[in-house]
Amino acid sequence: MIQSLMIYSLPIFLAALGGYLTDKAGILNIAIEGLILCGAFITFIFIYFLDSIFIAVIMAAVLTGLLSAGFAGLTMRFKGNIFITGLAMNLLIPGVITLISKRVFLTGGVLQITSTIVTTETLVLGFLFLSCMIYLISIYLLKNTQAGLLVRATGLNRRALEVRGGNPSRVQVLTFLFSGFMCGLSGAMLTLTVHAYVPNISSGKGWLALAAIYLGNQKATGLIYAVLFFAIAEVLANLAQGTFDLPSSLFVGFPYLVTFIGLIIRGMIDRTRRS
Amino acid sequence: MFFLFSGNAERSHKITAFRTLTFLGLILLGVFFSSCSKQEEPQDSFNIAVFVPGVVSGSPIYEMLAAGAQSAAAEYEHVNLNIIEGGSNQGEWEEKISSLAATGKQDVIITSNPAMPGICAAVSKKFPSQYFIVMDGYLEDNDHIYTLRYDQEQQAMLNGHLAGLVTSSEMEGANDQLTIGLIAGQEYPDMLDLIAPGFLAGAKAVDDAIELDFRAVGNWYDAAKGAELARAMISAGVDVILPIAGGANQGVVTAAHEAGIYVLWFDANGYAQQPGTVVGSTSIQQDTATYDTLVKAIEGTLPYGEAVTLGLESGFITFIEDDELYTSYVPEKVRTAQNEYLEGLK
């Protein structure tokens, strides 16, 4: 039960943490969904060719981070619209992956990891540790250091920063680098838990991560609650499928609706508190 | 936020819009010029279009369709083959297959899916001279459409019978509880009306007390959710699962392997997916069926308008017994009982 919860929530949490930082710097990374997929595929490639989980996870994070920073930098350099280019990335990445996969592995379908890899328990514990570390460090940096101040200032008032000689675009690109890095880790975890790269393995987790940022009221602690909330809803829905005599497909949208209701309740509480 | 345009930003975004206009203008210009230089196709060639309602990779039934068509086309010099993937949006299939028919260049369009006969019939009304072959589908009395289907209920019964044997056996991963599992990608007519009932009926032939735990992933790719559902099933006492969920099957296999329970496979030989975990596999010979049908179509002897059903006795559906991974991991007692059932159904 706890393990299921972690398997489901950690990838979302990692991606949401990255997205949270880009949001703090003023532009939300809408390409998270595609970037997770990218991370998952890179993980598979490195395990396939180098047979090392450690290298695979690092490379997935670094390369996905560079891709994310690259597209954000390109968009800002040429003054494009980050929402459209983000959607474009979501469209491009799965297409490019299938192309590469067909060329290199001769199939666009499931790519199984044949070598033995660590057990799920070790994996979950490892990633749990990793997420906690990154979370604590990044939140500390954001709250207490000059660099963190710069990120928050970019999000709050870009113009003011520009006037004072700062470079907000550079800050934003750096947050995208971090966001991509986190998406890479998230994708790596998905591939490792399933022991394979499966097309569309992210299956909406990137979008849920975006939702988690807002459900968490754009606060760092809120992020944890929001992701746990999703995870519990999902795990309950999976359990409920077998218990109640109701059509299974009814439960698929369950996490969204529960979260939606949770959002309304929170809004109501906030309102009564204010008045 | 970034979607608000004001002042300078608005002006520069107007440039984008303006650019769009120019772009469109240029395209139309290009179209005008290129329309002056159209060349004719040679007449004596035979063009086959394979329309795959989905994607080929990862779907055994479509992989076999493509392979069968390729080997048929390879035998004739004048045959051109074109494989088109339609993607997963059902609402677009009719439009995409229509646009194939609209070219007027395809001698026959072959596709595979129980839903396709209806769609082809609708397209046939708009383009009455187009011929269609539909595998894995059923439609009678349209003199431009030939259909061929497999008895999926029988196939599911074979899987179900082995599931029943495994769950009531003394095998290492089997428990006392008589529950078997079926994880589907989505709930669709054939799944609910043929496969799930057939699967249960096969199991009940072993022991009437066996119950079925049926769950759906909601799509055909979410492997993590497939694994989650499998874990939930395992904790509810299921010890053998048949996944029919495309890419999500992978998650089921992973979860089952970890918990030490068993998985069955559908449509294609799946023993190698995870030796020792996958203990049974049915398959259909869609590649051979496609090849045979297309050869007839190329030779001009295919009786369009007919609808054929292939069952166990035709040899196009089988339970794979001769795989080494089956004989080495499954106890002989189970194998003998399964063989008796198989022979009984023929």
Place this chain on the structure above:
Amino acid sequence: MSRLLHSLYLIVLFIVIIFTILLLISPEPVMAFEDFVTGPFSNIYNTGNLFAIAAILIICGTGVSISFQAGLFNLGGEAQIYSSALVGTLVGLALPEGSGFFGILVVIIISMITGAAIATISGFLRYRYHIHELISSFLLSGGLLSLTDFLISNTFRDSKSFLQTTSKLPESFYLPSILPPSNLTITILIACTVACILWFWLYKMAGGYEMRVFGLNKDFAEFGNISSRRYTILPLMINGACFGLAGALMILSTQHAAIVGFSAGYGWNGIVIALIAANNPIMTIPAAFLLAWVETGTRTAMAGSSVSLEMSEVIRGMILLMITLRFFKNRRSRS
């Protein structure tokens, strides 16, 4: 003049890039390129479909423009199209078979009301509880999408069809066709009319002006006695109604039945079009034609030569990626 030059440069760049991609990924790049560019106009069927797709995109884009102009972000388009199309279809099925024009009108109106109602929930939540409409619309959409999937494939499924679909509407509900055998019906005229009306409202009437002021600066709007309740809820309502209309028109002109997932992508594309068109309803028309051309172009390239499904995704992605980039420094915008 320099604008035109910029555009020309960019278009050459576009063509070079698309061609390079095709060169890399397609075994027959020249043919693939020709199919891609001219394919949509190679026969009446494809051309008609280009217009049919553009019509739906215009309506979606116009709707999103309105909420963007008010500073509101509606991410629930996917479900607003899909669910309202289902409701419209069900109402159509319940009406007597020969309802004709009256039936069509009822279906359209019911769908618009449904779409507007779904979007209005988010507007209301934003106004009353300060819940960001971006997130509430997105979550509601996620839930409604699978609820609609469920309703279509279980409760209202046509048991005779192998598709996951409702029963087909009777023929008296079909919109009059313009270019048979293609899918084009009078939707394109409806779409242009909607775009024009909303443009007129937005730029020539007091309501539209107030809404734009509200979108640019909420404090200033309050100062000027502009009702914040009105302009939080109304734009989303219009946006939702447009999505509902798009859903109804797709049903009445192309699908004739609600099929599982038939409208996937139109909600997102609506946002893209609004962004390309700089939130100007009139400019959504060329923007929609551009996207529709890319869509039909990739389809004909797939049907005609060896461009595969994933290649078409790559091409569409590249075009989206390039479309807003400005490759030349705009000196004046440097402040």
